[in-house]
Amino acid sequence: MNRMLLRNAVAATALMTFTGLAAADVVAVATTDLNIRSGPGPHYPVVGAIGANQEAVIGGCQEGSKWCVVTANGVDGWAYSDYLIAPFGGEERIVVTERPAEALPPVSFEATSSVETGVVRGELIGRKTAFGTIEPIPAPPAEVRTYVETNTIDPVYLDGEVVVGAALPETVEVREIPDYDYRYVYVNEQPVLVEPETRRIVYVLR
Structure with a gap:
């Protein structure tokens, strides 16, 4: 399935099911430009973005993963939390790996149809904490x-x-x-x- 068909199929058939968001919303800041996706994974289409140093409201995170429900710039979706920090206990911490366990509720995701994702071959490596900023090169010709x-x-x-x-x-x-x-x-x-x-x-x- 090509990228355009994948994007359309997922956007039309994915359904998010959230639990307990209202009592747990947390305002976090993105440490780099960060995609918002329609589901909790790299194969879901990009539906928006959080700019570096912009705020996003975190409603909860998927249990056992680093993907969290976010709202930013009027867009609802999922973002990868290694690049989101928020104040917990008076300190800025990475939303999933360093937050207190009770700080955010688990949320679930249900896709109403199967999605062809291709082969996942490993993971992106490094800069997990996102505090050591690496500047991009100038815009290419x-x-x-x-x-x-x-x-x-x-x-x-x-x-x-x-x-x-x-x-x-x-x-x-x-x-x-x-x-x-x-x-x-x-x-x-x-x-x-x-x-x-x-x-x-x-x-x-x-």
């Missing part, structure tokens, strides 16, 4: 963007979220761009530029 968007390739799906500074596993093949220092790949349906030596994402094409 127009011809680079055109090349990447014209020469599309099948995406790989990796656990986590696509952010600048995250590193790709060795199993992910990156493609060359003519007369350009960086390579590219589509990760979780998002085209990204990658530094070949470190395999770190240096720019996300949105």
Whole structure:
């Protein structure tokens, strides 16, 4: 299934079931530009975004995962909490891994139809805490963007979220761009530029 069909199928058939949100809403801040997705996973379509240093309301998190229900910029969806911090006990902490266990309720998600997700080959590595900010490279030349968007390739799906500074596993093949220092790949349906030596994402094409 191609990316457009996947996006339309999920948007039309996914249903979120939340429990106990009203009593537990927490205001968090994104430490980097962060996607909002229609479901709790990298294979669900992007429905919005939280900008770096912008606030989002967290209603709860899926038990056993790092995906949380969020509302930001008028959009409801799911975001990966490694890049969301909130004040708990007077200190800023990562929403899932460092918060008190009782701070947010578990929420559930039910998809009303099956979704073809492709193969998940590992996870995005590094910058898990997101406090050591890595700046993206300057915007690439127009011809680079055109090349990447014209020469599309099948995406790989990796656990986590696509952010600048995250590193790709060795199993992910990156493609060359003519007369350009960086390579590219589509990760979780998002085209990204990658530094070949470190395999770190240096720019996300949105």
